[in-house]
Amino acid sequence: MAMTITEKILAKAAGLKSVSAGDNVWVQADILMTHDVCGPGTIGIFHREFGRDAKVCDRERIVLTPDHYIFTKDEKCLRNIDACREFAREQQLPYFYDPGTESYSGVCHLTLPQRGHCRPGEVMFGTDSHTCTHGAFGEFATGIGNTDAAFVMGTGRLLIKVPASQKFVIDGVLPRGVMAKDIILRIIGDIGVEGANYQAMEFSGSTINALSMEERMTICNMAIEAGAKNGIIAADAQTLAYVRQRSTKPFSCLESDPDATYAAVHHYQAETLEPVVALPHSPDHKATAAACGDRKIDRAYIGSCTGGKTEDFVAAAQVLDGRQVAVPTFLVPATTEVEADLDRVMVNGRPLNAIFKAAGCLPPAPPSCAACLGGPVDTFGRCNQSEVCISTTNRNFIGRMGSKTAAVILASPMTVAASALTGHITDPREFLK
Amino acid sequence: MTVISGKIFVVGDNIDTDQIIPAQYLNLVPTIPAELEKLGSHALSGLPDHYGKFVAAGQVKSPYTIIIGGRNFGCGSSREHAPVCLGAAGGRAVVAESFARIFFRNSIATGQLYPMETPARLCDKLQTGDEAELDLQRHTLTLKRTGEVFPLRDPGAAKDVIAGGGLFEYARTQGLIKK
Numbered sequence: 061m062a063m064t065i066t067e068k069i070l071a072k073a074a075g076l077k078s079v080s081a082g083d084n085v086w087v088q089a090d091i092l093m094t095h096d097v098c099g100p101g102t103i104g105i106f107h108r109e110f111g112r113d114a115k116v117c118d119r120e121r122i123v124l125t126p127d128h129y130i131f132t133k134d135e136k137c138l139r140n141i142d143a144c145r146e147f148a149r150e151q152q153l154p155y156f157y158d159p160g161t162e163s164y165s166g167v168c169h170l171t172l173p174q175r176g177h178c179r180p181g182e183v184m185f186g187t188d189s190h191t192c193t194h195g196a197f198g199e200f201a202t203g204i205g206n207t208d209a210a211f212v213m214g215t216g217r218l219l220i221k222v223p224a225s226q227k228f229v230i231d232g233v234l235p236r237g238v239m240a241k242d243i244i245l246r247i248i249g250d251i252g253v254e255g256a257n258y259q260a261m262e263f264s265g266s267t268i269n270a271l272s273m274e275e276r277m278t279i280c281n282m283a284i285e286a287g288a289k290n291g292i293i294a295a296d297a298q299t300l301a302y303v304r305q306r307s308t309k310p311f312s313c314l315e316s317d318p319d320a321t322y323a324a325v326h327h328y329q330a331e332t333l334e335p336v337v338a339l340p341h342s343p344d345h346k347a348t349a350a351a352c353g354d355r356k357i358d359r360a361y362i363g364s365c366t367g368g369k370t371e372d373f374v375a376a377a378q379v380l381d382g383r384q385v386a387v388p389t390f391l392v393p394a395t396t397e398v399e400a401d402l403d404r405v406m407v408n409g410r411p412l413n414a415i416f417k418a419a420g421c422l423p424p425a426p427p428s429c430a431a432c433l434g435g436p437v438d439t440f441g442r443c444n445q446s447e448v449c450i451s452t453t454n455r456n457f458i459g460r461m462g463s464k465t466a467a468v469i470l471a472s473p474m475t476v477a478a479s480a481l482t483g484h485i486t487d488p489r490e491f492l493k
Numbered sequence: 494m495t496v497i498s499g500k501i502f503v504v505g506d507n508i509d510t511d512q513i514i515p516a517q518y519l520n521l522v523p524t525i526p527a528e529l530e531k532l533g534s535h536a537l538s539g540l541p542d543h544y545g546k547f548v549a550a551g552q553v554k555s556p557y558t559i560i561i562g563g564r565n566f567g568c569g570s571s572r573e574h575a576p577v578c579l580g581a582a583g584g585r586a587v588v589a590e591s592f593a594r595i596f597f598r599n600s601i602a603t604g605q606l607y608p609m610e611t612p613a614r615l616c617d618k619l620q621t622g623d624e625a626e627l628d629l630q631r632h633t634l635t636l637k638r639t640g641e642v643f644p645l646r647d648p649g650a651a652k653d654v655i656a657g658g659g660l661f662e663y664a665r666t667q668g669l670i671k672k
Contacts, residue, residue: 097519098571098573100522101573101574104522104525105524108524128519129519129520134520136521136522140520143522186571188570188571189569189571203570203571203595204571204598205598205599205602205603207659208598208660211661211664253565253568254564254565254591254593257591258594284569287565287568287594342507433570434511434516434517435516435517437517455509455511457509457511457512458509458512459515460511464539464541
């Protein structure tokens with residue numbers, strides 16, 4: 061029977077020959093990720109349900125990555141990191157990225173691939189809705205709540221419904237100034253914030269194949285903003301090169317059958333795509349950047365799992381180099397590896413940090429989720445008043461970056477950088493001529 | 494229990510998890526009873542002011558038992574704090590045209606809330622403060638003021654999981670994990 065890549069991965073994880081959309085199956089989890097915001101609750105349920113002395117079913121499968129509320133004085137946040145630390149010690153977890161130590165990494169969704177926890181064909185669950193990011197590696201990855209996560213912690217398994225898939229085929233060469241973020245904001249704008257509810261979003265085509273792994277992650281990261289259960293891109297030579305550099309575990313690459321069944325198939329031609337933004341307060345409020353030149357902004361923010369990767373900073377630096385920002389510009393590298401890259405990766409012969417400093421950006425904060433989701437009031441970059449912030453992050457819900465009266469505009473790193481230079485929404489191609 | 498009755502609280506489309514429980518309160522851990530109560534006191538505090546307060550200032554419980562939403566209720570984060578805070582405040586069910594996937598699943602897994610789908614757009618017909626009765630056997634919502642009966646979709650097995658107390662209790666009764 062013809063299957064999609066999502067169906068094939070779930071069939072394999074369920075020990076079945078085949079599955080179809082709508083089937084409820086018990087699947088074996090390869091990786092369970094949790095962090096400081098959902099970890100303590102998950103651990104609490106694990107102890108309550110399996111016993112105070114219970115052991116996790118497989119230490120090798122659990123990744124504990126505090127990343128949300130790290131650089132704060134809030135006592136409860138610090139206590140929650142301690143709870144993660146205590147659990148890692150008690151369970152002797154090998155993959156605990158401990159804040160304040162050499163092992164600290166930062167944002168879970170970049171830590172997972174960088175530290176070798178993403179492999180094609182696997183099933184990953186995480187207590188974070190943006191776990192769908194890891195579909196970029198040809199695996200099934202989805203966000204779950206604390207109760208489900210505690211169940212996986214104890215049993216290694218979870219009952220899930222096999223999603224139907226929508227296919228998005230993007231062919232051609234992206235124009236200069238158009239990035240992966242523009243592709244996914246366009247798609248979400250077209251299908252709406254529940255356009256793929258309960259479904260898989262499968263991305264393919266020559267444009268997708270030409271994207272780097274980080275750009276593929278940007279696309280899969282935002283599948284949840286269309287309501288999807290998972291986003292997925294079949295593994296290719298580039299995926300294998302990335303994964304084999306970081307993981308020695310065996311894995312198997314799966315791909316959709318040519319005659320697999322889809323709920324819908326969408327085609328895009330890359331040459332027709334433009335820099336776009338999502339206006340407040342919904343990720344599907346799409347408009348071209350060029351059409352929004354009259355919208356003023358008060359600040360710019362480059363960071364998060366979807367927009368704080370090395371390539372995001374490189375893209376911003378290409379626009380900012382030799383120019384001056386007109387509004388406060390906040391930079392938050394997603395992980396310690398990105399933080400180090402800001403000093404060692406060059407654009408036009410100069411390190412990224414030198415370009416940002418010369419452009420007048422604020423000094424970069426240490427890696428974490430920071431103001432992407434507001435967080436405690438002392439969070440770097442948090443919108444505490446009625447600021448209008450243009451941001452490389454993934455959500456612009458009311459109050460998302462702090463105050464209910466603030467407004468968030470989502471855009472690519474290039475568009476955010478261009479807008480930082482002018483103080484209003486700006487198509488980055490104005491600076492790339 | 495087959496009937497839930499009480500006051501309703503009406504909201505619109507795309508009520509996301511940041512509106513249900515703003516991220517600054519995610520330092521509270523739902524498995525710690527005192528913090529669970531605090532989460533309840535902040536339930537729906539991220540809503541725009543025109544909706545009114547689900548929980549009054551200084552209170553920990555809501556006077557509302559049933560939440561009526563539009564499309565895509567609970568979109569956004571996987572934070573289980575969202576259904577849990579509504580339950581902690583005294584909410585028992587959300588009746589909406591559609592639900593975001595993770596919120597729907599978390600409502601069931603925690604056994605906290607009945608997420609019931611309505612074919613009709615009730616959020617435009619009903620008003621906050623109306624008294625209503627949700628019948629879980631017949632899958633209906635009755636507006637007490639007029640006696641109107643609105644049919645809801647049958648949540649199927651999900652109802653049994655919630656009634657049983659959530660995923661773990663259900664898994665035990667099914668012999669999937671040890672008692």
